[in-house]
Amino acid sequence: MSASLERGIAAFKEQIDAPVAAFFSSCVHCGMCSEACLFFTETGDPTLTPIYKLEPLRRIWKQEYTFWGRSARAFGLSKPVTDEELSKWETLVYDTCTLCGRCSMVCPVGNDITYMIRKMREGMAAAGHAPEGLISATKRAVTIGSPMGVKLPALQAQIRHMEEEIGLKIPVDVEGAEYMCLLSSMEIMNFPEYMGAMAKIFKQANVSWTISSEAFEATNSGIQIGVSEIAAELVQRIVDAAEKLKVKAVISPECGHAYMAIRWEGPNLVGKPFDFKVVHILEVLDELRKQGRLKTTGKETQRLTYHDPCQIARRGGVVEQPRNLLNMVADDFVEMPDTGTMNWCCGAGGGVSSNERADDMRLKAFNRKKAQLDAVHADGLVSACSNCRIHLEEGLEEYHMDIPVLSLTETIAEHLADD
Numbered sequence: 001m002s003a004s005l006e007r008g009i010a011a012f013k014e015q016i017d018a019p020v021a022a023f024f025s026s027c028v029h030c031g032m033c034s035e036a037c038l039f040f041t042e043t044g045d046p047t048l049t050p051i052y053k054l055e056p057l058r059r060i061w062k063q064e065y066t067f068w069g070r071s072a073r074a075f076g077l078s079k080p081v082t083d084e085e086l087s088k089w090e091t092l093v094y095d096t097c098t099l100c101g102r103c104s105m106v107c108p109v110g111n112d113i114t115y116m117i118r119k120m121r122e123g124m125a126a127a128g129h130a131p132e133g134l135i136s137a138t139k140r141a142v143t144i145g146s147p148m149g150v151k152l153p154a155l156q157a158q159i160r161h162m163e164e165e166i167g168l169k170i171p172v173d174v175e176g177a178e179y180m181c182l183l184s185s186m187e188i189m190n191f192p193e194y195m196g197a198m199a200k201i202f203k204q205a206n207v208s209w210t211i212s213s214e215a216f217e218a219t220n221s222g223i224q225i226g227v228s229e230i231a232a233e234l235v236q237r238i239v240d241a242a243e244k245l246k247v248k249a250v251i252s253p254e255c256g257h258a259y260m261a262i263r264w265e266g267p268n269l270v271g272k273p274f275d276f277k278v279v280h281i282l283e284v285l286d287e288l289r290k291q292g293r294l295k296t297t298g299k300e301t302q303r304l305t306y307h308d309p310c311q312i313a314r315r316g317g318v319v320e321q322p323r324n325l326l327n328m329v330a331d332d333f334v335e336m337p338d339t340g341t342m343n344w345c346c347g348a349g350g351g352v353s354s355n356e357r358a359d360d361m362r363l364k365a366f367n368r369k370k371a372q373l374d375a376v377h378a379d380g381l382v383s384a385c386s387n388c389r390i391h392l393e394e395g396l397e398e399y400h401m402d403i404p405v406l407s408l409t410e411t412i413a414e415h416l417a418d419d
């Protein structure tokens with residue numbers, strides 16, 4: 001057995017906790033999880049059944065922790081997991097799973113398959129079977145502080161451009177601000193208007209905020225690749241910056257998995273509760289709306305629909321807020337079939353967008369989003385995740401659909417009433 005396989009098997013064993021054991025032993029092989037997964041529905045490939053993606057982990061559980069599995073292994077009736085097998089499984093675990101959580105919602109016995117895929121990735125990464133693109137992104141996140149390699153001078157340049165455009169200051173390193181706002185590299189480089197939108201909205205609502213020069217990146221490649229130590233290190237950088245600036249709350253940006261990483265996983269990863277709150281930008285905006293501090297004028301007349309990012313809606317519970325906000329600025333807001341907690345993933349989450357090998361597959365899976373959009377004849381598609389946004393734009397182009405993709409925060413900012 002190679003040293004990397006040995007490391008991987010040890011990591012798999014370590015990942016098998018009571019929930020994983022309970023989930024494997026309670027699976028009734030009904031196959032319902034397959035119909036919930038866009039990679040299965042759009043390909044019909046039975047190997048893309050969510051629970052099947054976990055087969056090597058299931059075999060290790062059986063061989064190590066069950067009487068019959070141990071006996072079968074002792075008599076040579078059960079094959080050990082090999083490097084070749086893990087290599088084959090790499091595409092099932094990384095390229096065709098966005099950690100969207102939809103399969104976990106439908107399992108009749110309550111198996112959290114997504115939780116198990118996260119565990120499986122820990123073993124795969126330890127065994128050296130993670131995709132090249134994701135490995136490089138993770139290395140950049142650790143060494144540079146951004147999976148896309150965005151350094152502080154690049155952020156400062158984008159801030160300067162945006163300040164000139166909007167005529168407002170974008171605060172950096174302001175000690176004692178109420179909120180510290182995180183950004184994703186994609187926002188910084190592709191959608192800097194998001195920073196401008198926050199500046200305009202927070203000025204109108206009289207909210208004190210800042211960006212940290214030491215920890216501005218929200219995304220967490222450690223979670224996507226499946227290396228908890230790296231995930232914890234990336235969270236700790238944010239915690240250190242928030243404590244240094246003495247902010248009351250950290251705002252997770254228009255990024256799906258960043259919210260899951262910092263809000264729901266963060267304290268567990270660093271092993272202690274935060275001294276500050278973590279809120280999603282849509283939660284902040286909706287709270288300002290409730291307090292009468294978010295004032296808009298005019299409405300979009302085109303038919304708009306909303307794509308719920310999986311980690312914000314299904315895994316994060318932010319479902320009502322975007323609808324409240326959209327109804328402030330849209331005359332004709334229409335829901336796609338299967339929205340909210342049962343929305344279909346865009347196809348690019350969970351590290352899939354960092355993995356070039358998965359490009360064809362994610363575009364194939366986009367056919368599911370196309371069907372949702374075809375059902376409502378929308379003129380515009382609004383979302384609240386820059387990763388979704390990039391992939392939605394690419395998918396729409398691939399399927400020759402002329403529908404603009406809009407940021408919800410930016411759309412709100414465009415309708416701000418004059419003071």
Ligand code: SF4
Pocket residue numbers: 036037038039049050053096097098099100101102103104113114117345
């Ligand atoms: S988490 Fe989403 S993409 Fe992954 S297996 Fe489940 S349904 Fe499919």
Ligand code: SF4
Pocket residue numbers: 026027028029030031032033034051106107108109110111113
């Ligand atoms: S839906 Fe649940 S019980 Fe059915 S096959 Fe999938 S994991 Fe097993």
